[in-house]
Amino acid sequence: MAQTQNEKGFPWKHVFGFLLSIVLTLMAVWIAFSSGLPAKTIIALIVILAFCQAFIQLVLFMHMNEGANGSWQATMIYYGIYIAIVIVAGSIWVMTFGHQHHH
Amino acid sequence: MAEMAQKHANVPLEYSTKQNQLNILGFWIFLGAEFALFATLFATYLVLVPRTAGGPGPEELYELKTVLIETFLLLTSSFTCGLAVYEMRRGKKTGMIGWLIVTILLGAGFLYFEIEEFILYAVHEGATMQTSAFLSSFFTLVGTHGIHVTIGIFWIIFIILQVLKRGLNADTARKVFISSLYWHFLDVIWIFLFTLVYLTGMVS
Numbered sequence: 001m002a003q004t005q006n007e008k009g010f011p012w013k014h015v016f017g018f019l020l021s022i023v024l025t026l027m028a029v030w031i032a033f034s035s036g037l038p039a040k041t042i043i044a045l046i047v048i049l050a051f052c053q054a055f056i057q058l059v060l061f062m063h064m065n066e067g068a069n070g071s072w073q074a075t076m077i078y079y080g081i082y083i084a085i086v087i088v089a090g091s092i093w094v095m096t097f098g099h100q101h102h103h
Numbered sequence: 104m105a106e107m108a109q110k111h112a113n114v115p116l117e118y119s120t121k122q123n124q125l126n127i128l129g130f131w132i133f134l135g136a137e138f139a140l141f142a143t144l145f146a147t148y149l150v151l152v153p154r155t156a157g158g159p160g161p162e163e164l165y166e167l168k169t170v171l172i173e174t175f176l177l178l179t180s181s182f183t184c185g186l187a188v189y190e191m192r193r194g195k196k197t198g199m200i201g202w203l204i205v206t207i208l209l210g211a212g213f214l215y216f217e218i219e220e221f222i223l224y225a226v227h228e229g230a231t232m233q234t235s236a237f238l239s240s241f242f243t244l245v246g247t248h249g250i251h252v253t254i255g256i257f258w259i260i261f262i263i264l265q266v267l268k269r270g271l272n273a274d275t276a277r278k279v280f281i282s283s284l285y286w287h288f289l290d291v292i293w294i295f296l297f298t299l300v301y302l303t304g305m306v307s
Contacts, residue, residue: 080138
């Protein structure tokens with residue numbers, strides 16, 4: 001359990017993660033409402049920002065890679081994310097684009 | 104031998120027993136399953152969002168101000184929850200409980216705005232679960248997250264009471280740590296609600 005330790009001093013990691021999350025949230029809002037980009041580009045960019053922010057939570061706040069089972073924990077989450085992407089992207093693909101084809 | 108003892112002295116309480124390590128691993132497996140649960144609800148929502156059946160659509164209902172307030176309340180609560188675990192790892196019980204209480208209050212604030220939002224939709228805008236496929240999937244997805252937050256608040260309250268009664272030991276530290284994982288996870292889900300439901304709904 002190499003990386004797991006008791007904490008000392010000021011929680012820099014948490015403050016850094018918190019500030020970064022705020023910046024990413026505001027960036028997403030700016031891209032959505034003020035960037036003037038096409039809708040598809042906006043959606044692609046804000047989804048990327050969402051994944052960045054999710055990783056901040058998982059790594060900086062939840063210590064995903066820590067502990068004796070750190071690599072297992074991370075594997076579990078990556079697999080969960082894989083399943084989530086397959087379900088969400090797959091459903092949209094089949095139901096939206098497939099449906100349109102029939103008309 | 105001395106080196107091992109020193110290594111052990113630096114291990115946080117929540118990881119100090121084999122049982123605790125397994126419980127924490129088990130909770131990560133549960134979170135993986137929660138990803139799958141929310142993925143099915145997100146998929147349902149994103150497929151059904153154009154089906155408004157003549158009722159109000161996302162762009163008429165969602166308000167950026169409310170959504171941003173909810174976002175910052177939950178994001179800050181996730182941060183303070185992280186600080187609680189940080190204090191726990193420094194052996195500071197009072198600091199930990201203080202940050203947990205702040206976390207609960209911010210979570211309750213989030214719920215207040217969410218319930219107000221739901222009432223606004225259902226009572227004032229005539230947008231209920233029965234109105235359209237879009238709204239059925241909206242209330243199911245966002246409501247499932249809201250129920251998770253509600254459960255989290257009660258869970259953390261009971262853990263605080265247990266820490267007050269029994270003090271910080273390997274068992275209570277593990278419970279605080281696992282509930283903190285759950286709380287951060289709720290913010291992870293909210294990031295995607297914010298992006299895929301609210302922002303996307305207001306853009307297109």
